[in-house]
Amino acid sequence: MNHNESMEREGKVAFPLLSSHNGTAALKRFLERHNYPALTPKAVLFDMDGVLFDSMPNHASSWAKVCTNFGLNMTPEEAYMHEGRTGEATIQILAQRYWKRPATAEEMEQIYEAKCRLFNACPEAPKMEGAAEVLKEVKNLGLTIAVVTGSGQQSLLQRLEDNYPGIFRPELIVSSKDVRHGKPNPEPYLLGLERTGLKPWEAIVVENAPLGVQAAVAAGIFTIAVNTGPLPESVLLQSGADLLFPSMTALAEALHKA
Ligand code: MG
Numbered sequence: 001m002n003h004n005e006s007m008e009r010e011g012k013v014a015f016p017l018l019s020s021h022n023g024t025a026a027l028k029r030f031l032e033r034h035n036y037p038a039l040t041p042k043a044v045l046f047d048m049d050g051v052l053f054d055s056m057p058n059h060a061s062s063w064a065k066v067c068t069n070f071g072l073n074m075t076p077e078e079a080y081m082h083e084g085r086t087g088e089a090t091i092q093i094l095a096q097r098y099w100k101r102p103a104t105a106e107e108m109e110q111i112y113e114a115k116c117r118l119f120n121a122c123p124e125a126p127k128m129e130g131a132a133e134v135l136k137e138v139k140n141l142g143l144t145i146a147v148v149t150g151s152g153q154q155s156l157l158q159r160l161e162d163n164y165p166g167i168f169r170p171e172l173i174v175s176s177k178d179v180r181h182g183k184p185n186p187e188p189y190l191l192g193l194e195r196t197g198l199k200p201w202e203a204i205v206v207e208n209a210p211l212g213v214q215a216a217v218a219a220g221i222f223t224i225a226v227n228t229g230p231l232p233e234s235v236l237l238q239s240g241a242d243l244l245f246p247s248m249t250a251l252a253e254a255l256h257k258a
Contacts, residue, residue: 015041015141015204016258017243023258026242030222036201039222043144043203045192046135048151049083050208050228051248052164055125056080060229062119063090070111072098080229083209084150084183086176087112127163128228130249134206135167137255144172148192148205150183150212152176172196184211189219206251213239226251 018027027039050056060079067074072094082090088108095103138145145167152175160168174191181187200220207213208228216223217240225241226248227233236244245251
């Protein structure tokens with residue numbers, strides 16, 4: 001093994017953050033847990049809502065308002081706990097809890113449509129602070145950039161392109177339309193690996209939601225959580241996050257320093 005290979009084995013060349021104080025310990029735990037010989041990142045898979053766009057306040061308030069109107073009491077805080085689930089899965093959990101029966105296909109459609117109407121009436125969510133800097137650092141490292149989102153909005157690709165020109169490739173975007181099972185199922189992240197042609201030990205995930213972290217961890221990928229919402233850090237750590245940052249800005253700074 002030459003010097004470069006041995007550096008890469010420790011994640012030093014491809015993703016210098018892993019050589020930092022916290023990174024080294026997190027990497028060791030990760031390799032032991034999955035029984036991988038090395039982590040050699042070639043791509044970063046980004047979640048979208050709450051990572052690339054500061055869209056979660058709009059999602060959470062829309063969900064809470066619409067569900068409560070239908071007799072399915074939901075607070076915005078609870079909406080953050082469901083983030084990443086498909087709309088249908090979220091509605092079914094609430095229907096069982098409050099109606100003591102499954103929601104019908106018609107009810108699910110009604111509620112989901114009402115949620116989308118309200119969400120679309122919200123002012124367009126801004127870019128997440130620090131996200132452009134994170135993308136720049138990742139691009140400078142020569143890593144592939146992909147998106148794995150539970151969202152299925154038609155305008156998704158255009159929005160990504162408008163806000164982050166030249167960063168994303170359409171074939172490297174996994175949306176809710178591409179999968180049968182939403183997060184916390186690993187399917188979206190496994191598809192992300194398939195699209196990038198990589199193994200779990202060749203990618204890194206950036207996620208903000210507990211269920212998203214669970215999905216990435218279940219897919220066997222090193223997962224960086226960014227706590228951009230109101231949940232306590234412990235929720236993200238308990239979901240299995242390998243590293244945690246309080247914001248995308250903090251992650252950008254750590255990447256820049258590493
Ligand atoms: Mg998210």
